[in-house]
Amino acid sequence: MSIISEQNSVSSQRDTILKNRCRRFKYLMRNNRMEDAFAIADEFFEWLNPEDEMYEDVIGYFCDDELQEMYNEVIL
Numbered sequence: 001m002s003i004i005s006e007q008n009s010v011s012s013q014r015d016t017i018l019k020n021r022c023r024r025f026k027y028l029m030r031n032n033r034m035e036d037a038f039a040i041a042d043e044f045f046e047w048l049n050p051e052d053e054m055y056e057d058v059i060g061y062f063c064d065d066e067l068q069e070m071y072n073e074v075i076l
Helices: 003-030 034-043 064-075
Strands: none
């Protein structure tokens, strides 16, 4: 699997998780399950509101094989 396809796969997985959590949050709010909805919101706050730049955390991703190759190049 190429680096690009791995990155696309991770991005796709992240998008799926975000969509699922947003849908679940809205469902819980509609059904007056506020405590459950807020538990999801607490866990996924920065994902549920991406415009809020309060958190500057970066979701990092690396390929083990590529990292090992880079390490070997520096060491050897």
